[in-house]
Amino acid sequence: MAFTAHRLDRQRGSLALEPESLGEGGQGVVTRVLGPEKLVYKEYMPHAGTVNGRALTNLVDFGQNLAPVDRHLLLKHCAWPVARVVGGGRVMGFLMPEVPAEFYGTIGGTSKLAELQYLLFKPNWAWQDLHQPDITGRAEIALLAARLIDLLHGHGLVLGDISFRNLLWRPAPPYKMFVLDCDGFRRHGGEPVLRQAHTPDWDDPYQPATGPDLDTDRYKLALLMGRILACNAQVRPGKELELLSGLEPQVATAIAELFARAGGPRGSRPIAAEWAQAILGRRRIIVKRSPIRQVSEPAERVAIHLPGATRGQQPISTPTYQPSSRTPPSTPRISMPMPPLRSVPSSSPSVTRRSLPVVLSPAGSDARSHSMTLGERITTSDAFADQRQISPSAISDDQVTMLIDSLAAGGGRLAVAAAATLIQEPVERTRLLMGAAKRLLNIDGYRVLTLKDGDQTVALNLQLLKEQFLDEEVDP
Known part of the structure; x- marks a missing residue:
């Protein structure tokens, strides 16, 4: 594979590295980079095989193309490649955040x-x-x-x-x-x-x-x-x-x-x-889904080895330990701080469900239900609250509400450009936010919200949306 330079590539000779490595894994050696960035460098060993530089570029670009908040969360919770390291016309390794x-x-x-x-x-x-x-x-x-x-x-x-x-x-x-x-x-x-x-x-x-x-x-x-x-x-x-x-x-x-x-x-x-x-402890709505396709198809959203002690690939009966001189240092989207489970009552050691917001009160519930828009009913539902906890997202509830209501009014389809105007975001940012909306609305992988026409159109399955979030019966 021919070498192709990338705008974020760092030359191997430009790195200021500590004299001793932090550890060696099955594919590379990890060394701390001197300086304030708190990065480590993984250099692939010759026996690891040919490095697919384009695949590594794709991982770097994935992190770079995230919104700033999502990128911060990605790098806080993942040893994600932030730049390739090159030398002599080939990819030698990459830089990544050091483990906190x-x-x-x-x-x-x-x-x-x-x-x-x-x-x-x-x-x-x-x-x-x-x-x-x-x-x-x-x-x-x-x-x-x-x-x-x-x-x-x-x-x-x-x-x-x-x-x-x-x-x-x-x-x-x-x-x-x-x-x-x-x-x-x-x-x-x-x-x-x-x-x-x-x-x-x-x-x-x-x-x-x-x-x-x-x-x-x-x-x-x-x-x-x-x-x-x-x-x-x-x-x-x-x-x-x-x-x-x-x-x-x-x-x-x-x-x-x-x-x-x-x-x-x-x-x-x-x-x-x-x-x-x-x-x-969430009550699930069970809907049959067809088996996954066996052919590879690109998905709409997108293994380092230990930056530290040696990591073997053998089964263990109990964890093994090796002396180490290492001293620990003081996301599209990925790992983000997740809200903890609500603490359990002292009388019970079990995991409890978090308290879910009550959407409708017993008195006058029908009136309130009819006065709310579909988007409001969805975003104030118990199911949506659970989705918020399961998949924290950059898109706000108000934006989701407006999106659903506009899609419902348009028969389930809306141009991405129109959605951008609706939620007051740039078009490219809106495409990312549509991915966030899908993570909230596509319960258990069902395609409630999708992007079509080369990511130019947002489509909403209104019936499936109601089945998943409003506890309506699913037709057999």
Whole structure:
């Protein structure tokens, strides 16, 4: 593949690096960059193979093209490529944010990254001082992971290698997530930067010959959910899921049902938003959806290795530890600070549903319902409130209300340029906000809101909108 320069490329010789690397992974060596940017440099090793410079450019451009607020959130919660590093007419590696200090914990007397693996085993002597969340905390962490993957999938990004090694958690409340190995992500239907790595015991038995895709990610997400909430690093769909005690019965039942469903055929596996809904205790509207298409098709929205200690690719029975001299440093869209679950009552250790706004009072409810526009009914509904919590979004409720009402008045179609005038945003910004609106309105992946005509027209399925948000019966 011919080398093509990019406007954000940095020359390898221009980097001021610390003399000692932070660690070495399966594909590259990570070294801290001196200066105020708080970046690290991952240089690919020769045995990693040929670097697809265009694929890496696509990841850099994805982050650069986000709205400033979304970009800040992406870089705060993901080790996302911000610039390629080149030299001698080839791509040598990339720059990414350094893992924040809050994602470290004391393990074996040393500060180490708090990988998700420390939630999947009973603590041993080496990490007995590491904070261990109760079932409520585990549910919050699982919810954050589901939301994060939902946002990535919503941008059409395939993670590929989802495992206990490339997701970090903040080992203290309020819990947070940080994603590693982001250079292993790729657009659905696109090519990866390098041949994608896989973690043993985190494989999809039905992965297609073409490699991991969104459905493969959904299977691995089920592994993640079940293993966090059962504290069992080996459990798989098809086996009995023995959840830790303390979850509310309806939450435990919903999680068990989703876990069992993940063992089914391709196209039937739960999407990330369904896991978030189950953990929140939300009553779901079940609508049959057809299996996913087996051909690659570009999606409308879009794996680094550890910037730190060595990361092997072998199965573990208990987490392994290696001495490290590393001292921790003081999104379209992606990881963003997620509102925590409402704290549970002291009399119950279970996860509770958050309080949902009441739209209509018993007295005069019919009158109020008829006086509200369709957009107002949607954005003040319980289902929409849940979607707001599951998929935080840059588009405001008022903008969504105006959009729905205008689409309803126009028979379900509206030009993007007209939508931009309506919500008082630039056209290019409006296209991004339509992606945000889709994440709010497209419950469980159903195409309530879509962009058509080369992203020139917004289309709304009014009947499906009412079915999903206003609890109207779905015709068989």
